[in-house]
Amino acid sequence: MQKVFIGFFVFIYSISNVCAQHKTNWLGAGKIVDPYQYTQVKHEFYNNAAVSCAHPLASLIGAQIMKQGGNAFDAGIAVQLALAVVYPAAGNIGGGGFLIARKPNKEIIAIDYREVAPGNANKDMYLDKDGNAQLELSQSGRMASGVPGTIAGIFSTLPSAKLNFKLLIQPAIDLAKFGYVITEREANSLNSNKNAFIKNNSHTPAFVKSISWKAGDTLMQPELAETLILIRDNGAKGFYEGETAKLIVAEMKQGNGIISLEDLKNYKAKIRVPLSFDYGDYHIYGFPPPSSGGIILLQMMKMVEKTANIKKGFQSPEATQIMIEAERRAYADRAEHLGDPDFWKVPIKTLSSDAYITNRISDFTPGKASKSVDIKGGVIKESEETTHISIYDKDGTMVSITTTLNGGYGSKTVVGGAGFLMNNEMDDFSVKPGVANMFGAVGGEANAIVPGKRMLSSMCPVIVTKNGKPAIVVGTPGGTTIPTSVFQSLMNVIEFGMNTDDAVNQPKFHHQHLPDEVYFEPKFPESLRNALIPMGYKLTSRASIGKTEMILIQNNKIEVAADRRGDDSVAGF
Numbered sequence: 039m040q041k042v043f044i045g046f047f048v049f050i051y052s053i054s055n056v057c058a059q060h061k062t063n064w065l066g067a068g069k070i071v072d073p074y075q076y077t078q079v080k081h082e083f084y085n086n087a088a089v090s091c092a093h094p095l096a097s098l099i100g101a102q103i104m105k106q107g108g109n110a111f112d113a114g115i116a117v118q119l120a121l122a123v124v125y126p127a128a129g130n131i132g133g134g135g136f137l138i139a140r141k142p143n144k145e146i147i148a149i150d151y152r153e154v155a156p157g158n159a160n161k162d163m164y165l166d167k168d169g170n171a172q173l174e175l176s177q178s179g180r181m182a183s184g185v186p187g188t189i190a191g192i193f194s195t196l197p198s199a200k201l202n203f204k205l206l207i208q209p210a211i212d213l214a215k216f217g218y219v220i221t222e223r224e225a226n227s228l229n230s231n232k233n234a235f236i237k238n239n240s241h242t243p244a245f246v247k248s249i250s251w252k253a254g255d256t257l258m259q260p261e262l263a264e265t266l267i268l269i270r271d272n273g274a275k276g277f278y279e280g281e282t283a284k285l286i287v288a289e290m291k292q293g294n295g296i297i298s299l300e301d302l303k304n305y306k307a308k309i310r311v312p313l314s315f316d317y318g319d320y321h322i323y324g325f326p327p328p329s330s331g332g333i334i335l336l337q338m339m340k341m342v343e344k345t346a347n348i349k350k351g352f353q354s355p356e357a358t359q360i361m362i363e364a365e366r367r368a369y370a371d372r373a374e375h376l377g378d379p380d381f382w383k384v385p386i387k388t389l390s391s392d393a394y395i396t397n398r399i400s401d402f403t404p405g406k407a408s409k410s411v412d413i414k415g416g417v418i419k420e421s422e423e424t425t426h427i428s429i430y431d432k433d434g435t436m437v438s439i440t441t442t443l444n445g446g447y448g449s450k451t452v453v454g455g456a457g458f459l460m461n462n463e464m465d466d467f468s469v470k471p472g473v474a475n476m477f478g479a480v481g482g483e484a485n486a487i488v489p490g491k492r493m494l495s496s497m498c499p500v501i502v503t504k505n506g507k508p509a510i511v512v513g514t515p516g517g518t519t520i521p522t523s524v525f526q527s528l529m530n531v532i533e534f535g536m537n538t539d540d541a542v543n544q545p546k547f548h549h550q551h552l553p554d555e556v557y558f559e560p561k562f563p564e565s566l567r568n569a570l571i572p573m574g575y576k577l578t579s580r581a582s583i584g585k586t587e588m589i590l591i592q593n594n595k596i597e598v599a600a601d602r603r604g605d606d607s608v609a610g611f
């Protein structure tokens with residue numbers, strides 16, 4: 039277990055008084071989570087319950103909720119709300135997400151609370167008069183936002199929870215009201231986005247201050263606390279109607295935003311039928327469209343399963359090559375075939391059938407790179423700031439949640455008077471179908487903008503059973519790299535026999551069909567690169583891939599890892 043000291047006591051008298059009140063308010067005497075001093079725990083074993091997510095405070099809150107009698111759904115609600123405060127880059131109430139879960143009675147549920155295109159959206163809304171894509175409009179500022187889904191998603195899972203909602207939201211309210219100390223990584227992130235916050239807001243959000251942020255500073259978000267109180271007291275209507283809805287629409291009118299009161303009132307989370315498939319003794323459940331995550335994962339795992347290449351082992355040139363080729367082919371299908379199934383006929387049966395998948399990989403030549411120009415399809419570039427929560431409780435409930443604002447801090451626009459960031463998820467649509475965007479990637483008609491339609495996602499929350507029993511909860515942020523990160527983390531456990539810490543943290547690689555390159559993390563071994571280059575692969579070094587949170591249940595123990603690439607942390611008991 040690695041512990042990293044990142045917290046600081048706040049010595050100002052008035053703040054200390056607030057702290058004392060704060061600590062006892064939300065979790066009861068003797069059950070304190072201290073927002074002014076906390077540690078990161080990266081890898082641990084527990085007997086009863088565990089949480090892994092992007093911030094230590096949110097993980098501790100989730101574990102504490104389960105200690106107080108809540109189940110994994112209670113923890114999922116409390117952790118998402120806490121992350122909306124302590125991890126503003128991706129935790130959110132102004133974004134959307136997907137939840138997949140398995141209850142102790144074996145029921146599987148999948149809840150889609152992806153954002154939708156506003157009623158006044160149209161497929162050419164980001165084109166100028168000459169038909170050129172204006173990507174700055176889909177990526178930042180008020181026009182970039184879809185109608186948020188997170189609060190509707192949270193209230194859709196509430197019937198599966200046990201505790202009173204007021205208890206679940208109170209930690210988030212107190213963290214927003216009284217503040218929490220930020221880490222060095224958070225300070226740097228806020229500082230580097232300062233100009234974008236100034237540019238995209240007509241008021242000064244809590245994330246901007248005159249001097250630079252530094253580790254140990256306290257971030258308070260009083261307006262966000264008031265919004266959370268409205269949600270606590272009025273339920274989903276505290277967000278989608280009344281004061282908060284009026285503030286969202288007023289913020290839209292400060293610029294070129296198009297979300298209306300009607301769009302907000304009409305937003306609904308949807309129940310989806312999960313995709314599931316076998317891999318050896320394991321049964322894997324992934325999220326269906328409008329996420330591409332589950333189908334890409336299914337295709338990649340089925341393409342490599344039982345091949346001689348994969349049996350050569352972790353980081354062997356043979357296994358790595360077939361994984362790259364599986365990635366290339368699965369991503370080629372993404373842009374052409376995938377979109378919101380309520381608006382586009384997604385050929386999901388064909389794409390997931392054994393015959394199709396066997397045929398898809400049949401032209402793979404061992405020792406020789408395929409060429410993406412020979413493989414139909416394309417891919418849309420997505421920003422990589424998203425966040426994942428893995429939870430397991432003492433009754434055997436598995437909850438896997440991936441939620442996002444899209445880019446880091448979403449549209450960078452904070453709703454004036456309401457204190458929360460809006461998403462820039464409209465950029466996940468194909469802004470101009472069939473034409474390469476500024477990242478050299480293309481999307482298709484399947485993912486064109488239509489009012490009320492959900493934009494295609496790569497988010498890939500996953501739960502896994504083994505011989506009918508809970509086995510793995512996993513997911514990650516990372517834009518288009520999400521399915522490959524989940525694929526490689528799962529292969530590391532299931533095929534290569536690693537523990538969760540290694541499975542998550544071993545260097546990853548990514549091929550997304552176009553551009554025709556293999557991206558690799560800095561620690562990807564040189565010997566492996568030297569084996570791949572003569573096969574014809576173009577290798578490109580890049581920054582870290584994903585921040586994976588994984589729980590493995592085996593031998594009556596719960597083993598949990600939080601990715602070492604960020605401030606991520608586990609908690610449990």
Ligand code: GLY
Nearest residue numbers: 442444495496497
């Ligand atoms: N915005 C990231 C995703 O949904 O894939």
